[in-house]
Amino acid sequence: MSETASKAGQVWAHVGQPFVNPGYDVIVAGAGRMGAACALYLRQLAPDLRLLLLDEGGLPNEDGATILAPGVWSGQDLPAAWQAEAAWVRAQLVTAFGEVGFEDRPLLEFHEQEADDTVASSDLQARFPILSGLVQVDRLPFARLDPRAATYRPGAVALACAQQAIRQGADLMLNAHATLIPGGVQVERLTVTNTHQIVTHETHMLSAPQVIIALGAEGPYAAEHDLGVHTAHARAYRQVPRLNVSSDAASPILRTSGLTLRPQTGGFTLVPAIHHRDPHGYLPQGGHLTGVPTGLRRETLEDLVALMDLLPALATEALELGRSISDVPGAWLALPGGSPRGRPQHQALPGARLLLGGPLADVLGLSTAYDLAASVAGVQTRPWS
Amino acid sequence: MSETASKAGQVWAHVGQPFVNPGYDVIVAGAGRMGAACALYLRQLAPDLRLLLLDEGGLPNEDGATILAPGVWSGQDLPAAWQAEAAWVRAQLVTAFGEVGFEDRPLLEFHEQEADDTVASSDLQARFPILSGLVQVDRLPFARLDPRAATYRPGAVALACAQQAIRQGADLMLNAHATLIPGGVQVERLTVTNTHQIVTHETHMLSAPQVIIALGAEGPYAAEHDLGVHTAHARAYRQVPRLNVSSDAASPILRTSGLTLRPQTGGFTLVPAIHHRDPHGYLPQGGHLTGVPTGLRRETLEDLVALMDLLPALATEALELGRSISDVPGAWLALPGGSPRGRPQHQALPGARLLLGGPLADVLGLSTAYDLAASVAGVQTRPWS
Numbered sequence: 001m002s003e004t005a006s007k008a009g010q011v012w013a014h015v016g017q018p019f020v021n022p023g024y025d026v027i028v029a030g031a032g033r034m035g036a037a038c039a040l041y042l043r044q045l046a047p048d049l050r051l052l053l054l055d056e057g058g059l060p061n062e063d064g065a066t067i068l069a070p071g072v073w074s075g076q077d078l079p080a081a082w083q084a085e086a087a088w089v090r091a092q093l094v095t096a097f098g099e100v101g102f103e104d105r106p107l108l109e110f111h112e113q114e115a116d117d118t119v120a121s122s123d124l125q126a127r128f129p130i131l132s133g134l135v136q137v138d139r140l141p142f143a144r145l146d147p148r149a150a151t152y153r154p155g156a157v158a159l160a161c162a163q164q165a166i167r168q169g170a171d172l173m174l175n176a177h178a179t180l181i182p183g184g185v186q187v188e189r190l191t192v193t194n195t196h197q198i199v200t201h202e203t204h205m206l207s208a209p210q211v212i213i214a215l216g217a218e219g220p221y222a223a224e225h226d227l228g229v230h231t232a233h234a235r236a237y238r239q240v241p242r243l244n245v246s247s248d249a250a251s252p253i254l255r256t257s258g259l260t261l262r263p264q265t266g267g268f269t270l271v272p273a274i275h276h277r278d279p280h281g282y283l284p285q286g287g288h289l290t291g292v293p294t295g296l297r298r299e300t301l302e303d304l305v306a307l308m309d310l311l312p313a314l315a316t317e318a319l320e321l322g323r324s325i326s327d328v329p330g331a332w333l334a335l336p337g338g339s340p341r342g343r344p345q346h347q348a349l350p351g352a353r354l355l356l357g358g359p360l361a362d363v364l365g366l367s368t369a370y371d372l373a374a375s376v377a378g379v380q381t382r383p384w385s
Numbered sequence: 386m387s388e389t390a391s392k393a394g395q396v397w398a399h400v401g402q403p404f405v406n407p408g409y410d411v412i413v414a415g416a417g418r419m420g421a422a423c424a425l426y427l428r429q430l431a432p433d434l435r436l437l438l439l440d441e442g443g444l445p446n447e448d449g450a451t452i453l454a455p456g457v458w459s460g461q462d463l464p465a466a467w468q469a470e471a472a473w474v475r476a477q478l479v480t481a482f483g484e485v486g487f488e489d490r491p492l493l494e495f496h497e498q499e500a501d502d503t504v505a506s507s508d509l510q511a512r513f514p515i516l517s518g519l520v521q522v523d524r525l526p527f528a529r530l531d532p533r534a535a536t537y538r539p540g541a542v543a544l545a546c547a548q549q550a551i552r553q554g555a556d557l558m559l560n561a562h563a564t565l566i567p568g569g570v571q572v573e574r575l576t577v578t579n580t581h582q583i584v585t586h587e588t589h590m591l592s593a594p595q596v597i598i599a600l601g602a603e604g605p606y607a608a609e610h611d612l613g614v615h616t617a618h619a620r621a622y623r624q625v626p627r628l629n630v631s632s633d634a635a636s637p638i639l640r641t642s643g644l645t646l647r648p649q650t651g652g653f654t655l656v657p658a659i660h661h662r663d664p665h666g667y668l669p670q671g672g673h674l675t676g677v678p679t680g681l682r683r684e685t686l687e688d689l690v691a692l693m694d695l696l697p698a699l700a701t702e703a704l705e706l707g708r709s710i711s712d713v714p715g716a717w718l719a720l721p722g723g724s725p726r727g728r729p730q731h732q733a734l735p736g737a738r739l740l741l742g743g744p745l746a747d748v749l750g751l752s753t754a755y756d757l758a759a760s761v762a763g764v765q766t767r768p769w770s
Contacts (some may be wrong), residue, residue, distance in 0.1 A: 228675055277661075280672055
């Protein structure tokens with residue numbers, strides 16, 4: 001066995017692989033991009049800490065917000081205080097995780113009103129011919145250009161982080177449901193029966209000095225239900241419908257009135273604005289458009305209808321509305337601090353640390369995961385400051 | 386028959402009273418405070434128009450927002466452009482409708498930060514001894530005082546408006562479900578069977594040149610479902626829990642962080658802030674407080690928990706939390722323009738006019754109803770301008 005192989009962590013992917021608790025210093029519940037990145041940075045900053053990364057699904061988990069995240073990096077609307085941090089995230093995306101689909105793509109944000117940093121939208125048409133078919137430039141005559149913007153695949157980042165963390169010694173258990181308990185985690189190893197029921201195969205009580213809750217929008221609920229700690233965080237159900245208008249590697253990211261059009265796999269993924277949290281107990285459901293059922297929730301549908309004059313393709317069959325909620329990709333997104341403008345953050349709770357991504361995770365998620373890892377490791381410096 | 390009696394309108398309260406359509410110029414669907422006031426002002430401004438006022442329930446209807454409206458008049462946070470209008474509403478409340486529970490009550494709004502128009506909260510304690518038991522004045526050291534504020538009973542206003550409208554010649558039909566149709570209204574007269582089912586006794590198709598939709602939060606839905614007209618309005622479910630701390634005629638209205646404490650029947654009614662619309666399909670449900678089910682929706686519960694340090698009575702049994710949603714009074718409230726800050730408004734739709742009250746209906750509702758009536762009557766002037 002080579003030195004590298006002997007240092008790699010163990011992976012329990014299914015219940016057929018027997019698990020005996022070797023004892024852990026840190027348990028990270030949730031292997032989305034926030035949890036996986038935190039695990040990787042912990043291996044790098046505190047290699048002596050024995051670490052277990054858990055996920056209820058596979059890797060990458062197809063149920064969470066990571067897999068549906070837009071993967072749009074832009075510093076355009078960030079406060080100055082966060083610019084250096086965001087730039088560090090960009091550099092990480094370019095260099096640290098191998099192939100994650102990183103592509104430089106300018107972001108064009110269109111406005112009806114002129115501002116200090118806007119240019120004439122018509123001046124951009126020659127450089128970006130795709131605009132002619134998509135944006136009513138005469139109705140949106142001004143644009144802000146972010147030449148440093150980029151797109152990437154957050155799911156690939158999560159996968160790369162988890163794999164690197166394992167190569168650097170983290171253990172990983174998949175199909176493992178985590179319940180927080182004082183001083184540790186109760187882990188139910190899940191399996192699927194012949195009749196497609198998900199059942200618990202076995203349960204382990206794992207104690208650990210450090211527990212990191214990286215369960216996305218479920219994190220605050222776990223903190224409250226399992227630990228009895230109430231937080232101010234909230235969540236919103238975000239759908240990302242497809243717009244079948246041709247795009248290619250030269251297509252820019254487009255944005256207007258909070259709607260982002262992200263070039264993806266030959267078309268566009270629409271990323272609607274999140275205006276506010278959804279109330280407790282809300283069950284996502286499709287809305288109706290003049291009586292016809294669609295798979296888009298009503299609020300998103302209304303926003304798209306309001307933009308049809310400015311983006312005429314939204315009024316065509318190019319927009320995949322679906323017929324019911326399951327037809328349109330969507331996921332619960334954490335809203336740190338309860339706000340759609342809340343940045344990624346971590347929070348010390350009695351008995352655990354809560355790590356949240358949310359709407360700005362594409363830009364500040366990796367740095368927040370790093371910050372938490374450094375905090376656990378007792379490292380004072382941050383590479384971006 | 387006296388002249389007055391001969392001019393009074395007819396009332397159909399139940400299906401035992403036969404109805405033959407006499408023909409109407411205006412049908413007002415909804416006899417909450419907005420619809421009833423509009424009906425009254427129409428009788429005054431356009432006495433030649435034959436008018437029918439409809440309501441699905443009784444009078445006042447106990448299901449709508451009117452009966453649970455706070456009934457707090459204050460010009461404190463209104464833009465200057467609306468002050469004269471609000472003052473006219475105040476004068477109407479004092480003089481126009483008889484006994485509606487109008488009481489002058491100062492409004493005290495407490496803040497952590499000083500501002501131009503704030504005074505020291507401690508200076509108010511001598512004048513308002515009730516503060517000592519309710520407000521942590523050392524945590525909220527600054528206050529704005531609105532000496533012109535008042536409380537009244539919106540349900541009584543709706544009832545008085547409807548009764549005056551009938552005395553002045555409007556017809557009224559209760560237990561009548563209205564469906565909008567092109568050029569009029571389809572009316573189902575409802576009755577209750579021995580087995581407590583609500584059934585349609587008979588249906589009438591009533592044509593009218595003018596149809597006014599005053600169905601509160603249901604109005605925009607009726608416009609869309611019945612007429613196919615999409616609007617930008619929204620709604621929110623507002624609960625008004627009771628706080629059993631003694632109040633009397635001298636007790637001021639209290640407000641902090643958007644929560645209003647309205648003295649009512651010897652205690653206080655809490656009127657929580659509305660932060661944003663509820664999504665389509667949301668079903669109100671009780672939240673949990675550290676595992677214990679309550680009748681307050683989660684969002685309101687969280688707001689109250691956040692204020693417990695400032696208003697310690699909220700942390701006691703004086704707050705009636707209930708056990709399930711039906712324990713706490715609540716109603717759907719229209720949000721004109723989709724915003725909790727949207728003022729009452731009317732809107733011309735193809736085939737009808739939509740009249741909406743919403744969160745500011747206590748202050749600007751009557752004037753908006755007047756404005757619509759004057760618009761239908763072809764009257765150019767408004768008494769407040």
